[in-house]
Amino acid sequence: MKKVLACKYLHYMAAGKKTYQNTILDIAEALKLSPATISRALNNHPYVKEKTRNDVMEMAQKLGYRRNLMASGLRSNKTNTVGLIIPRVSMFFHAEVITTIQNDLHKHGFSLIICQSNDSVSMERELTETLFASRVDALIAACSLQTVDFSHFDKFVEHNTPVIFYDRVPVDGYKATLIKGEDFKGAYLATKHLIDAGCKLIAHISGPLTSNLYQDREAGFLKAMEEHDLPVQKEWIFHHELTHENAKKAMQELFKLHIVPDGLFANNDTSAIAAIEYAKENNISVPGRLKIAGYSNDPRTAIITPSVTSVEQFPNLVGRRIVETLTELLKNGEAGQMYKTDPVIIPVELIARASTATD
Numbered sequence: 001m002k003k004v005l006a007c008k009y010l011h012y013m014a015a016g017k018k019t020y021q022n023t024i025l026d027i028a029e030a031l032k033l034s035p036a037t038i039s040r041a042l043n044n045h046p047y048v049k050e051k052t053r054n055d056v057m058e059m060a061q062k063l064g065y066r067r068n069l070m071a072s073g074l075r076s077n078k079t080n081t082v083g084l085i086i087p088r089v090s091m092f093f094h095a096e097v098i099t100t101i102q103n104d105l106h107k108h109g110f111s112l113i114i115c116q117s118n119d120s121v122s123m124e125r126e127l128t129e130t131l132f133a134s135r136v137d138a139l140i141a142a143c144s145l146q147t148v149d150f151s152h153f154d155k156f157v158e159h160n161t162p163v164i165f166y167d168r169v170p171v172d173g174y175k176a177t178l179i180k181g182e183d184f185k186g187a188y189l190a191t192k193h194l195i196d197a198g199c200k201l202i203a204h205i206s207g208p209l210t211s212n213l214y215q216d217r218e219a220g221f222l223k224a225m226e227e228h229d230l231p232v233q234k235e236w237i238f239h240h241e242l243t244h245e246n247a248k249k250a251m252q253e254l255f256k257l258h259i260v261p262d263g264l265f266a267n268n269d270t271s272a273i274a275a276i277e278y279a280k281e282n283n284i285s286v287p288g289r290l291k292i293a294g295y296s297n298d299p300r301t302a303i304i305t306p307s308v309t310s311v312e313q314f315p316n317l318v319g320r321r322i323v324e325t326l327t328e329l330l331k332n333g334e335a336g337q338m339y340k341t342d343p344v345i346i347p348v349e350l351i352a353r354a355s356t357a358t359d
Contacts, residue, residue: 022063030059043080044109081111082326083131085141087119087168092269092298093315094142097166100319101140108327110137119144119241125152138162138326143169145211145241150174162329162338164322169343171212177329178343179321183213186311186348187220190265190293193309195228197291197356199263203236205250205271214239217267217295242267247274255282263291269298272308276355291356306354318346 024042028035033052041048041056048056059065082105086094102112113136117124121144131139132155139156143165150170156163163176170176194202204221207214218237225232235257238250247266251274254261266272272294279286286292286306293309294301301308321344329338 022060022065024065026063027056027059027065030063031055078137079135080109081113081134081136083113083115083127083134083136083139085115085117085124085127085131085139085143087117087142087144089114089116093167093296093313096315097142097319097322100316101322104320104323105326108323117144119146121146128152128155132156132161136161138164138330140164140166140322140326142167143211145208148210157338160338162326164326164329164339166318166322167213169212171215175339177325177339179318179325179346180212180343181313181318181346182348183216184220184223186295186313186350187217187265187267188224189220189348189350190295190309190311191221191224192228193350193352193356194263194265194291194293195224195230197263197287197358199261199291200230201236201259201261202230202263202265203238203250203254203261205238205242205247205264205266205275207242207267208239214267221265236261242271244270244274247271248278251275251278255284261290264293266292266294269294269296269301269308269310272310272355273298273300273304276304276306276308287355287357293356297351301351301353306357309353309356310351312349312351314346314348321346 024035024038028038031038033056037048037052038056041053042060044053084098084101086098089095089098098114105112113131113134115127115131117127124144124147128139138161139153141153141163143150145168147168153163153174153176157175164179165174165176166179167181169178169180191202202225204218206218209215209218222232236254238253240246240250247270264272264275266275272292275292276286278284279290284290295311297310297312301310325340325344329340
Protein backbone atom coordinates (compact mmCIF):
# COMPACT_ATOMS: atom_id res chain seq x y z
CA MET A 1 0.00 0.00 0.00
CA LYS A 2 2.93 2.35 0.73
CA LYS A 3 4.18 1.91 -2.85
CA VAL A 4 0.66 2.44 -4.25
CA LEU A 5 0.22 5.76 -2.48
CA ALA A 6 3.73 6.93 -3.31
CA CYS A 7 3.13 6.11 -6.98
CA LYS A 8 -0.24 7.87 -6.79
CA TYR A 9 1.52 11.03 -5.55
CA LEU A 10 4.22 10.83 -8.24
CA HIS A 11 1.56 10.30 -10.91
CA TYR A 12 -0.17 13.52 -9.91
CA MET A 13 3.11 15.42 -9.90
CA ALA A 14 4.17 14.03 -13.27
CA ALA A 15 0.81 15.02 -14.72
CA GLY A 16 1.34 18.55 -13.49
CA LYS A 17 -1.61 18.39 -11.08
CA LYS A 18 0.01 20.32 -8.25
CA THR A 19 -3.29 20.83 -6.47
CA TYR A 20 -3.26 17.24 -5.13
CA GLN A 21 -2.78 17.19 -1.37
CA ASN A 22 -2.25 14.05 0.71
CA THR A 23 -4.06 13.99 4.01
CA ILE A 24 -3.72 12.27 7.37
CA LEU A 25 -6.14 9.63 6.01
CA ASP A 26 -3.68 8.75 3.23
CA ILE A 27 -0.86 8.29 5.74
CA ALA A 28 -3.13 6.25 8.00
CA GLU A 29 -4.13 3.99 5.10
CA ALA A 30 -0.51 3.44 4.05
CA LEU A 31 0.64 2.53 7.57
CA LYS A 32 -2.54 0.69 8.64
CA LEU A 33 -2.89 3.00 11.63
CA SER A 34 -5.79 5.09 12.85
CA PRO A 35 -6.01 8.77 11.79
CA ALA A 36 -5.94 9.67 15.49
CA THR A 37 -2.56 7.96 15.90
CA ILE A 38 -1.22 9.77 12.84
CA SER A 39 -2.41 13.09 14.23
CA ARG A 40 -0.80 12.43 17.59
CA ALA A 41 2.48 11.45 15.95
CA LEU A 42 2.53 14.56 13.77
CA ASN A 43 1.90 16.67 16.86
CA ASN A 44 4.73 15.00 18.78
CA HIS A 45 2.40 13.54 21.42
CA PRO A 46 4.37 11.91 24.25
CA TYR A 47 2.25 8.73 24.22
CA VAL A 48 3.25 7.79 20.66
CA LYS A 49 6.10 5.27 20.41
CA GLU A 50 9.28 6.52 18.80
CA LYS A 51 9.17 3.89 16.03
CA THR A 52 5.59 4.81 15.17
CA ARG A 53 6.45 8.51 15.13
CA ASN A 54 9.44 7.87 12.84
CA ASP A 55 7.31 5.73 10.48
CA VAL A 56 4.68 8.47 10.30
CA MET A 57 7.23 11.21 9.65
CA GLU A 58 8.91 9.13 6.95
CA MET A 59 5.64 8.39 5.17
CA ALA A 60 4.50 12.00 5.47
CA GLN A 61 7.70 13.09 3.77
CA LYS A 62 7.36 10.48 1.02
CA LEU A 63 3.82 11.57 0.28
CA GLY A 64 4.63 15.26 0.40
CA TYR A 65 2.18 15.79 3.24
CA ARG A 66 1.94 19.38 4.48
CA ARG A 67 0.19 20.24 7.71
CA ASN A 68 -2.49 22.88 7.42
CA LEU A 69 -1.68 24.85 10.55
CA MET A 70 -4.48 27.32 9.94
CA ALA A 71 -7.09 24.57 9.72
CA SER A 72 -5.65 22.85 12.78
CA GLY A 73 -5.73 26.14 14.63
CA LEU A 74 -9.37 26.73 13.74
CA ARG A 75 -10.30 23.28 15.08
CA SER A 76 -8.30 23.46 18.31
CA ASN A 77 -8.19 27.25 18.78
CA LYS A 78 -4.39 26.81 19.06
CA THR A 79 -1.65 26.99 16.44
CA ASN A 80 1.33 26.16 18.67
CA THR A 81 3.04 29.22 17.24
CA VAL A 82 4.35 32.30 19.03
CA GLY A 83 5.01 35.65 17.35
CA LEU A 84 8.11 37.69 18.10
CA ILE A 85 8.70 41.30 17.02
CA ILE A 86 12.19 42.73 17.50
CA PRO A 87 13.85 45.95 16.31
CA ARG A 88 16.74 44.33 14.40
CA VAL A 89 18.04 40.77 14.18
CA SER A 90 21.58 42.14 13.81
CA MET A 91 21.68 43.55 17.35
CA PHE A 92 23.74 41.28 19.61
CA PHE A 93 21.40 41.45 22.60
CA HIS A 94 18.29 40.57 20.59
CA ALA A 95 20.08 37.87 18.58
CA GLU A 96 21.00 36.10 21.82
CA VAL A 97 17.47 36.48 23.21
CA ILE A 98 15.97 35.05 20.00
CA THR A 99 18.21 31.97 20.10
CA THR A 100 17.24 31.14 23.67
CA ILE A 101 13.52 31.78 23.08
CA GLN A 102 13.41 29.58 19.98
CA ASN A 103 15.35 26.71 21.58
CA ASP A 104 13.29 26.76 24.78
CA LEU A 105 9.94 27.14 23.01
CA HIS A 106 10.77 24.17 20.81
CA LYS A 107 11.10 22.00 23.92
CA HIS A 108 7.49 22.92 24.73
CA GLY A 109 6.24 22.13 21.23
CA PHE A 110 5.97 25.72 19.95
CA SER A 111 7.28 27.24 16.74
CA LEU A 112 8.50 30.84 16.65
CA ILE A 113 7.63 33.39 13.96
CA ILE A 114 10.35 36.07 14.02
CA CYS A 115 9.54 39.53 12.67
CA GLN A 116 11.84 42.55 12.38
CA SER A 117 10.39 46.05 12.71
CA ASN A 118 13.57 47.88 11.66
CA ASP A 119 12.79 50.23 14.55
CA SER A 120 9.81 51.54 12.57
CA VAL A 121 6.49 52.17 14.34
CA SER A 122 4.52 51.73 11.10
CA MET A 123 6.25 48.41 10.35
CA GLU A 124 5.61 47.32 13.92
CA ARG A 125 1.90 48.06 13.46
CA GLU A 126 1.79 46.02 10.23
CA LEU A 127 3.54 43.10 11.91
CA THR A 128 1.03 43.02 14.76
CA GLU A 129 -1.76 42.79 12.17
CA THR A 130 0.00 39.93 10.38
CA LEU A 131 0.68 37.96 13.55
CA PHE A 132 -2.86 38.48 14.82
CA ALA A 133 -4.24 37.22 11.50
CA SER A 134 -1.91 34.22 11.82
CA ARG A 135 -3.65 33.32 15.10
CA VAL A 136 -0.47 33.06 17.14
CA ASP A 137 -0.99 31.69 20.65
CA ALA A 138 1.08 34.50 22.17
CA LEU A 139 3.08 37.57 21.21
CA ILE A 140 6.54 38.67 22.41
CA ALA A 141 7.75 42.15 21.50
CA ALA A 142 10.66 44.52 21.98
CA CYS A 143 9.21 47.75 20.62
CA SER A 144 10.70 50.41 18.38
CA LEU A 145 12.45 53.33 20.04
CA GLN A 146 9.66 55.69 18.97
CA THR A 147 6.69 53.58 20.12
CA VAL A 148 4.70 55.62 22.64
CA ASP A 149 1.20 54.48 21.62
CA PHE A 150 0.77 50.73 22.18
CA SER A 151 -2.85 50.50 21.02
CA HIS A 152 -1.90 48.25 18.07
CA PHE A 153 -1.29 45.50 20.64
CA ASP A 154 -4.80 45.89 22.09
CA LYS A 155 -6.36 43.28 19.82
CA PHE A 156 -4.23 40.55 21.41
CA VAL A 157 -5.13 41.63 24.94
CA GLU A 158 -8.85 41.85 24.04
CA HIS A 159 -8.75 38.26 22.72
CA ASN A 160 -6.96 36.92 25.81
CA THR A 161 -3.76 36.28 23.89
CA PRO A 162 -0.74 36.72 26.19
CA VAL A 163 1.54 39.62 25.31
CA ILE A 164 5.05 39.85 26.76
CA PHE A 165 7.10 43.00 26.25
CA TYR A 166 10.80 42.75 26.97
CA ASP A 167 13.69 45.24 27.09
CA ARG A 168 11.76 48.06 25.37
CA VAL A 169 8.48 48.13 27.24
CA PRO A 170 5.48 50.40 27.92
CA VAL A 171 5.83 52.77 30.85
CA ASP A 172 2.15 53.54 31.42
CA GLY A 173 0.75 50.41 33.09
CA TYR A 174 -0.24 48.61 29.89
CA LYS A 175 -1.99 45.30 30.68
CA ALA A 176 0.76 42.97 29.53
CA THR A 177 3.71 41.17 31.08
CA LEU A 178 6.92 43.21 31.23
CA ILE A 179 10.39 41.65 31.36
CA LYS A 180 13.11 44.26 31.69
CA GLY A 181 16.65 44.80 32.88
CA GLU A 182 17.84 46.98 35.74
CA ASP A 183 18.70 49.83 33.38
CA PHE A 184 18.76 52.51 36.08
CA LYS A 185 21.14 50.42 38.17
CA GLY A 186 23.32 49.50 35.18
CA ALA A 187 23.80 53.14 34.20
CA TYR A 188 24.41 54.14 37.81
CA LEU A 189 27.10 51.46 38.20
CA ALA A 190 28.84 52.42 34.94
CA THR A 191 28.85 56.14 35.83
CA LYS A 192 30.01 55.53 39.39
CA HIS A 193 32.79 53.30 38.06
CA LEU A 194 34.01 56.17 35.87
CA ILE A 195 33.89 58.51 38.87
CA ASP A 196 35.78 56.03 41.05
CA ALA A 197 38.38 55.80 38.28
CA GLY A 198 38.99 59.55 38.65
CA CYS A 199 36.66 61.08 36.05
CA LYS A 200 35.09 64.42 36.95
CA LEU A 201 33.87 65.67 33.56
CA ILE A 202 31.68 62.89 32.18
CA ALA A 203 29.80 63.01 28.88
CA HIS A 204 26.78 60.86 28.13
CA ILE A 205 25.65 59.43 24.77
CA SER A 206 22.02 58.40 25.17
CA GLY A 207 19.24 57.13 22.95
CA PRO A 208 15.86 58.79 22.33
CA LEU A 209 14.00 59.52 25.56
CA THR A 210 10.81 58.14 24.01
CA SER A 211 12.15 54.72 25.07
CA ASN A 212 12.04 53.40 28.64
CA LEU A 213 15.62 52.15 28.24
CA TYR A 214 17.13 55.58 27.85
CA GLN A 215 14.83 57.24 30.35
CA ASP A 216 16.06 54.79 32.99
CA ARG A 217 19.72 54.84 31.94
CA GLU A 218 19.88 58.61 31.84
CA ALA A 219 18.26 58.75 35.28
CA GLY A 220 20.93 56.37 36.59
CA PHE A 221 23.69 58.49 35.06
CA LEU A 222 22.28 61.70 36.56
CA LYS A 223 21.84 60.09 39.98
CA ALA A 224 25.49 59.04 40.15
CA MET A 225 26.64 62.50 39.04
CA GLU A 226 24.38 64.18 41.60
CA GLU A 227 25.55 61.98 44.47
CA HIS A 228 29.15 62.94 43.76
CA ASP A 229 28.43 66.67 43.20
CA LEU A 230 29.76 66.57 39.65
CA PRO A 231 28.62 69.04 36.97
CA VAL A 232 26.30 67.92 34.18
CA GLN A 233 26.65 70.04 31.06
CA LYS A 234 23.84 70.04 28.46
CA GLU A 235 26.39 70.07 25.64
CA TRP A 236 27.89 66.83 27.03
CA ILE A 237 24.62 64.86 26.69
CA PHE A 238 23.38 63.52 23.34
CA HIS A 239 20.02 61.95 22.47
CA HIS A 240 19.95 60.12 19.16
CA GLU A 241 19.74 56.67 17.59
CA LEU A 242 22.77 54.81 18.90
CA THR A 243 24.62 54.17 15.65
CA HIS A 244 28.35 54.14 14.92
CA GLU A 245 28.00 57.23 12.74
CA ASN A 246 26.05 59.23 15.33
CA ALA A 247 28.58 58.37 18.04
CA LYS A 248 31.43 59.64 15.86
CA LYS A 249 29.53 62.90 15.31
CA ALA A 250 28.96 63.24 19.06
CA MET A 251 32.68 62.79 19.70
CA GLN A 252 33.47 65.49 17.15
CA GLU A 253 31.13 67.87 18.95
CA LEU A 254 32.57 67.03 22.36
CA PHE A 255 36.17 67.60 21.37
CA LYS A 256 35.45 70.94 19.71
CA LEU A 257 34.54 72.36 23.12
CA HIS A 258 36.84 74.56 25.18
CA ILE A 259 36.55 72.09 28.09
CA VAL A 260 36.52 68.44 27.01
CA PRO A 261 35.37 65.40 29.00
CA ASP A 262 37.66 62.96 30.77
CA GLY A 263 34.98 60.25 30.88
CA LEU A 264 32.23 58.98 28.59
CA PHE A 265 29.27 56.73 29.39
CA ALA A 266 27.63 55.45 26.19
CA ASN A 267 24.25 53.73 26.29
CA ASN A 268 25.34 50.95 23.97
CA ASP A 269 28.59 49.26 22.98
CA THR A 270 28.40 50.32 19.34
CA SER A 271 28.70 53.93 20.50
CA ALA A 272 31.48 53.10 22.97
CA ILE A 273 33.49 51.31 20.26
CA ALA A 274 32.97 54.23 17.86
CA ALA A 275 34.24 56.57 20.59
CA ILE A 276 37.42 54.50 20.96
CA GLU A 277 37.94 54.58 17.20
CA TYR A 278 37.56 58.36 17.22
CA ALA A 279 40.03 58.64 20.08
CA LYS A 280 42.61 56.57 18.20
CA GLU A 281 42.15 58.64 15.04
CA ASN A 282 42.70 61.84 17.01
CA ASN A 283 45.52 60.74 19.32
CA ILE A 284 43.33 60.81 22.42
CA SER A 285 44.71 58.29 24.89
CA VAL A 286 42.21 55.75 26.28
CA PRO A 287 42.14 55.26 29.24
CA GLY A 288 44.82 57.85 29.98
CA ARG A 289 43.09 61.01 28.80
CA LEU A 290 39.58 59.64 28.31
CA LYS A 291 37.89 56.70 30.02
CA ILE A 292 34.94 55.02 28.27
CA ALA A 293 32.14 52.72 29.42
CA GLY A 294 29.44 51.15 27.27
CA TYR A 295 26.33 49.01 27.76
CA SER A 296 25.28 45.46 26.77
CA ASN A 297 28.60 43.54 26.92
CA ASP A 298 28.70 42.90 23.19
CA PRO A 299 31.45 40.31 22.41
CA ARG A 300 33.33 43.00 20.45
CA THR A 301 34.02 44.85 23.71
CA ALA A 302 36.35 42.08 24.89
CA ILE A 303 38.48 41.92 21.73
CA ILE A 304 38.91 45.57 20.74
CA THR A 305 42.00 47.43 21.99
CA PRO A 306 41.61 48.71 24.59
CA SER A 307 38.86 46.37 25.73
CA VAL A 308 35.69 48.18 26.75
CA THR A 309 34.09 48.35 30.18
CA SER A 310 30.41 47.47 29.77
CA VAL A 311 27.22 46.38 31.53
CA GLU A 312 26.19 42.75 31.15
CA GLN A 313 22.44 42.33 30.48
CA PHE A 314 22.34 38.50 30.49
CA PRO A 315 20.31 38.03 27.27
CA ASN A 316 20.15 34.25 27.71
CA LEU A 317 18.51 34.75 31.10
CA VAL A 318 16.07 37.21 29.50
CA GLY A 319 15.11 34.57 26.92
CA ARG A 320 14.66 31.86 29.56
CA ARG A 321 12.48 34.10 31.74
CA ILE A 322 10.33 35.00 28.72
CA VAL A 323 9.65 31.35 27.89
CA GLU A 324 9.12 30.35 31.54
CA THR A 325 6.64 33.19 31.99
CA LEU A 326 4.89 32.53 28.70
CA THR A 327 4.40 28.81 29.26
CA GLU A 328 3.06 29.55 32.73
CA LEU A 329 0.56 32.06 31.31
CA LEU A 330 -0.57 29.66 28.59
CA LYS A 331 -0.99 26.85 31.11
CA ASN A 332 -2.94 28.89 33.65
CA GLY A 333 -4.46 31.54 31.40
CA GLU A 334 -7.97 30.13 31.22
CA ALA A 335 -8.21 30.35 35.00
CA GLY A 336 -6.98 33.90 35.45
CA GLN A 337 -5.26 36.95 34.01
CA MET A 338 -3.18 36.58 30.89
CA TYR A 339 -0.38 38.77 32.21
CA LYS A 340 1.74 39.27 35.31
CA THR A 341 0.93 42.43 37.22
CA ASP A 342 4.51 42.93 38.44
CA PRO A 343 7.39 43.24 35.97
CA VAL A 344 10.01 40.50 35.81
CA ILE A 345 13.37 42.17 36.51
CA ILE A 346 16.61 40.82 35.07
CA PRO A 347 19.81 41.72 36.98
CA VAL A 348 22.79 43.49 35.44
CA GLU A 349 26.51 43.38 36.20
CA LEU A 350 29.33 45.81 35.51
CA ILE A 351 32.23 44.25 33.57
CA ALA A 352 35.32 46.40 34.12
CA ARG A 353 37.95 46.34 31.35
CA ALA A 354 40.95 48.30 30.08
CA SER A 355 39.00 51.35 28.78
CA THR A 356 38.47 52.56 32.37
CA ALA A 357 41.67 51.27 33.95
CA THR A 358 43.71 53.44 36.32
CA ASP A 359 47.49 53.52 36.59
